[in-house]
Amino acid sequence: MVTTDSLDWLPEPPDDFRERCKAIEIAVREGEDVAAALVAMGLYRHTEIRLNRLSRLVGDSSTSSLVTLDLHVLSNATTDYLAAPIAGSGVRYGLRVNVECAPFGVSFQAASDADDPVHGADAVLLALDYRHYFPALVADDDALETAVDELESLITALRGKGQTLILQTIAPPPDRVYGSFDAMRPETATMLSNKLNTRICELAEAPDIALLDVSGLAAAVGLEHWHDSRTWALAKLPFNPIFLPRYGDAVARLLGALRGRSRKLLILDLDNTLWGGVVGDDGLKGLRLGPGDAEGESFSLVQQAAKALRNRGIILAVCSKNEEAIAREAIRSHPGMVLNEEDFASIAVNWSDKPSNIRDICESLGLSLDAAVFLDDNPAERALVRDVLPMVAVLEPPDDPAGMARTLTSCGFFETLSISEEDLRRTGMYRAEAMRRKARTQTRTLEEFLQSLDMRLTFDATVDTRFASLINKTNQFNLTLCRYTESELQEMLAADHVMVGASLVDRFGDHGRILALIGHYENSGLLIDCWVMSCRVIGRGVETALLNHLAEISAAAGAVRLEGRYVAGPRNGLVADHYQRLGFTEDGEGCWQLALDGFQPQTHFIALNGR
Amino acid sequence: MNDIEIMPLLVAVIRDVFENDDLTISRDTSAEYVEEWDSVQHIRLVLAVEEVFGIRFSTAEVVDMLVVGDLADCIESKLKS
Numbered sequence: 001m002v003t004t005d006s007l008d009w010l011p012e013p014p015d016d017f018r019e020r021c022k023a024i025e026i027a028v029r030e031g032e033d034v035a036a037a038l039v040a041m042g043l044y045r046h047t048e049i050r051l052n053r054l055s056r057l058v059g060d061s062s063t064s065s066l067v068t069l070d071l072h073v074l075s076n077a078t079t080d081y082l083a084a085p086i087a088g089s090g091v092r093y094g095l096r097v098n099v100e101c102a103p104f105g106v107s108f109q110a111a112s113d114a115d116d117p118v119h120g121a122d123a124v125l126l127a128l129d130y131r132h133y134f135p136a137l138v139a140d141d142d143a144l145e146t147a148v149d150e151l152e153s154l155i156t157a158l159r160g161k162g163q164t165l166i167l168q169t170i171a172p173p174p175d176r177v178y179g180s181f182d183a184m185r186p187e188t189a190t191m192l193s194n195k196l197n198t199r200i201c202e203l204a205e206a207p208d209i210a211l212l213d214v215s216g217l218a219a220a221v222g223l224e225h226w227h228d229s230r231t232w233a234l235a236k237l238p239f240n241p242i243f244l245p246r247y248g249d250a251v252a253r254l255l256g257a258l259r260g261r262s263r264k265l266l267i268l269d270l271d272n273t274l275w276g277g278v279v280g281d282d283g284l285k286g287l288r289l290g291p292g293d294a295e296g297e298s299f300s301l302v303q304q305a306a307k308a309l310r311n312r313g314i315i316l317a318v319c320s321k322n323e324e325a326i327a328r329e330a331i332r333s334h335p336g337m338v339l340n341e342e343d344f345a346s347i348a349v350n351w352s353d354k355p356s357n358i359r360d361i362c363e364s365l366g367l368s369l370d371a372a373v374f375l376d377d378n379p380a381e382r383a384l385v386r387d388v389l390p391m392v393a394v395l396e397p398p399d400d401p402a403g404m405a406r407t408l409t410s411c412g413f414f415e416t417l418s419i420s421e422e423d424l425r426r427t428g429m430y431r432a433e434a435m436r437r438k439a440r441t442q443t444r445t446l447e448e449f450l451q452s453l454d455m456r457l458t459f460d461a462t463v464d465t466r467f468a469s470l471i472n473k474t475n476q477f478n479l480t481l482c483r484y485t486e487s488e489l490q491e492m493l494a495a496d497h498v499m500v501g502a503s504l505v506d507r508f509g510d511h512g513r514i515l516a517l518i519g520h521y522e523n524s525g526l527l528i529d530c531w532v533m534s535c536r537v538i539g540r541g542v543e544t545a546l547l548n549h550l551a552e553i554s555a556a557a558g559a560v561r562l563e564g565r566y567v568a569g570p571r572n573g574l575v576a577d578h579y580q581r582l583g584f585t586e587d588g589e590g591c592w593q594l595a596l597d598g599f600q601p602q603t604h605f606i607a608l609n610g611r
Numbered sequence: 612m613n614d615i616e617i618m619p620l621l622v623a624v625i626r627d628v629f630e631n632d633d634l635t636i637s638r639d640t641s642a643e644y645v646e647e648w649d650s651v652q653h654i655r656l657v658l659a660v661e662e663v664f665g666i667r668f669s670t671a672e673v674v675d676m677l678v679v680g681d682l683a684d685c686i687e688s689k690l691k692s
Contacts, residue, residue, distance in 0.1 A: 049627055049659055056630065080651045230670050235654045242658070 006045050007249060008403075009411040011382075011396040013044035021053055028061050035064040035094070035570070039370070040390035042092035048081075048244045051088030058087050058096050065570040066096035067259050071251075072121040073099060074107040074154075076132035077238035085248025092249065093256025094370065104236055108150075111157040123255060124158055125166040125212065126151075129238040130173060133196065134189040137177050144192050148199050155203065162488045164258055165209045166251075169197040171218030171226055171239065207465070207486035210254060210417050217243075217250055220410075253412040259483065260473035263393060263413040265367050266309060267358055269376035270320035270327055270349070274306075274339070275299050276401065279330045280322055290336025301405035303338035310343050313423030314414050315365065315430050317346040319357045319374070324349040345430035354381050355388035365430055366535040368476070368571060373413045377401070420466045422512040432509035433536055450541060450605040454507040457545055458609040461499050463489045470501075470516040474532040475571045479564065479578060482518075482530045492518065498526065498553070502546065504537055504606075511537060515546065519554075525593075526554035528564040531578075538574070541604035547582050548601040549608075555596050562594045612690050617683050624663050625679070628656045638680030666690065 014020065020041060024034050038061065041054060058066070071086065073079045079101035090097035100117065102110045110116040118124055133139075133147040151167075158165055172193035182188040186195075197215050204211035218226035221243060228240035239247065256262055271278045276288030276295045288296040289303075310316045316339070320327055327349045331341050341347070346364055348357040354376070362369050370391040376382055377397060386394045393413050397404040416423075436453065468486040484492070493499050498519040504511040514537045518530040528550075533542065550562060564579050579592035583602070586592050622636045629647055642648040648656075657673050660666075660682065666689040668676075676682050 047662070048655065052655075053630060081655070230673075231654065233670050234673055235650070237654070241654070242662075 006047075007245060008045075008398070009395050009407045010043060010045040011386075011394075013041075013046060013050065017041075017044075017050060018053075021057060024057050025060070028057065028063075031063060033064050034061050035066045036391065038064065038066065038091040039094055042089070043386075043390075043393055045396075046088065046245055048085060048241065051245060051248060052084040053088075054091060055084040055087035055099075058091055059098075061096065064096060066091065067094055067261065068096045068098065069123065069255055069259060070098045070100070070121045071123045071125060071255065072110075072118045073101045073125045073127055074110060074118065075102070075104075075127035075129070075238070076107065077127065077129040078104045078236040079107070079127065080104070080235070081237060081241060081244060082127065082247070082251075085244040086251045087248075089245070089248040089252035090255065093252050093259075093261045095252065095255055095259060095261060097252065097255060108154060111154050118158070119161050119163075121163055123164045123166055123210075123258065125251060126154065126168060127214075127238070128168050128170050128200075130170045130189060130193050131232075131238075133170070134192050137173065137175055137189045138187050139189065139192055141187070144195055144199075147192075147196050151200070151203065155209070159206075159208055160487075162485065162491075163208075164485055166212050166254060167200050167204050167209055168212040169200050169215035171215050171223065174223035174227055207468075210258065212250060212254055214247070214250070217246065221246070249412060253415040254417070257415040257417050258472075260469075260475065262415050262473075263373050264371040265315045265317060265362070265365065265373065266306060266408075266414075267317045267319045267361060267372055267374045268306060269378065269381070270318060270322060270330075272377040272401070273299075273375060273397075273404070274303055274318075275330070275334070275336070279326055284330050284334055287330065287334060287336075289334055295401055296336060298401040298404060300336060300338060302401070302408065305405040305408040307338050307343065309408065309414060310339075310427055311424070312416075312419060313426040315345045315367070315427055316343055317361045317365070318344050318349060319354055319361060319376075320349045321351055321354075322349045342431065343427060345427055345433075353384070355385055358385065358389060358392060365433070366538070373411070375404075375408065377404070418465050418469070420469060422466055425510070425512065429509060429511060429536065436506070436508050447605065452507075453540070453605075455540065455606040456505045456609050457542065457606045458503050458505075459549055460501045460503070460513075461493075462501055463493045463499055466513050467499070467501050467516050470513065470532050470534065471518075471530060474534065475569075476535050476574050477533040477538060478569070478572045479531040479575055480529065480567045481569045481572065484518075484530075489518075496520070497529075500546070500549070502542070504540075504542060515542065517546065517550075519550075521554075521557060521559060524559055525561045525563045526550065526557075526559045528562065531564065535574075541606055543578070543582065544602045544604040545606045545608065548604075551594075551596055551599050551601070555599075560596055562596065564592045565590055566592070612687065614683055614687060617686050617690075620663065621660065621679065621683055621686065624659050625656060628652065628659050636679055638678065638683060640679045641677060660686065664690065 024037050027034050073082055083099040083101050086099050087097045110118045134143055170193050172190045176182050177188055182190045185191055226239050231237040231241055268274055276299050277286055279287060289299045290296050306316055346361045348361050362372055369389055373393045374385055375395045382394050385392055395407050395411055397407045468489055472483050500517040501513050502515050503513045514534040516532050519526050519528045584592035584594045625636055626632050626634050664686055672685055
């Protein structure tokens, strides 16, 4: 039997897939930006053949506004088949991935050759296969240490060039020598693979190393399906090629996370999505939710999955066609509810069309539409949202609600490389933002509103995961669109760059660290290389407070002016006149300057801690 | 399915794999005729054929397919058994 593995959480592509590809091809030739069209095409379930076609389009679309990333793949198996699925899946996450694969057999030599182009890539994927380390099912005593040594020397040869290294866990073979006893014998390939994976995960703790859990993926689809002796014999393909779309997606979502392209918001329907039944018709007591009802159990699982996402920092919202009072009552008081009202940063329950509601939700939370994922059991609603808002990732749950939770947990739009304290507190911060907006309508002037917020700002010079993630995940309030890994940032800090972070607290809550700025002194000026700020605090005067702070520290360091640039990108139009607003003047070549001689600190309504 | 029914489907798969709708394909067409038809593309083609026809070839069968006719014959015999 041939099992075709598919990306279950995505819909089948439209019938006119090939025509649409041709239209994109023509648009590319005419120099149009096809980024949005490519991303929309990426959000379908694709076979290897279609991914090939998409990857060809991606390769041709060098002028599109997709985020470009160079990936080199080094492997101890063949890599010939991997490039197209990775590049084709990349558009799903807004990426234009240029994939270079070293030929079979010479991969690892590339690492030790200092002139090899692998050292110039943005990311290097080490696609490891167990057969290289444990070619027989039973190995020698030192096989594990030999494997770890080889891996460590590869890492040493590759790192330190400012690139991210992606280590792949290895899928253990499904074969058994003893039976269950294999799991207890240190010499079996199964046991050795598991031990090697533990070491790989430890190595991936380093800030410049990311983990691609292929072992987990292979286990999820089944090791006997994953490993295909025939294609290994024919082509040294390390896994069954029916999983190429799945593998390509796994790599692409990781790269997406690396470039801050993961989505941040999950918008959920209510009736037959968070509970079984229609609350307006069936009433609170008629809903199927929670233990005691087979279908009710399925909806509990959906809520548990959403709750787990919320607890790790994904923002939840509701978008439902219902009477608001009835729906809120069910959310508040149904005994089977796992989620509660406070888990949702925004609740849009009304009879307007869903695309309008989704647009409003994103706007009220200060998020762009391509940060949103939408889950709804109703195929007509899904089709409408896809049609009107093609940048929203619309999930495709199965007809049976029993499979709906898995749609959430396997979809990959929320991939992350690390987790910070801010992530864990995010919903609270967004709810506080909603309350602040309410306060704004109750106070008279903007000044009074800002004063009433009782804001306190604390500057710091700490470079950590949050600092790096602000730089890499901020797309709107981002002046130069520079991206740096945490290790690059540490190097810059050591090289005397000016690094400024800050955290903001107000009477509604703690925003955490909300900005990152990098600068360096040159020709008696402070050059601002990077200035990013969380969109949550826009319009609060933080930029003014930071300007005053910069003026103070740079004057103390002997500088006579501040200099900044604005680099236009697809989503940072918000800050196009940032420097102008702060009183800088442009020199005619895109460089904004502010003389410090005679600079008067500008007015804002934020108290500075430590003063 | 007989050869007359199989060939049009097979030709469509080949054109799809090579992303070339203008390829002229007959039973005698071999890898040499199609520029991109290397060993990597051969595996891709075999996998695509397997998916479309719902069959699976043995290792030896994959190696022995030299012309399109071999592929068509192999499909026919798989579908019969």
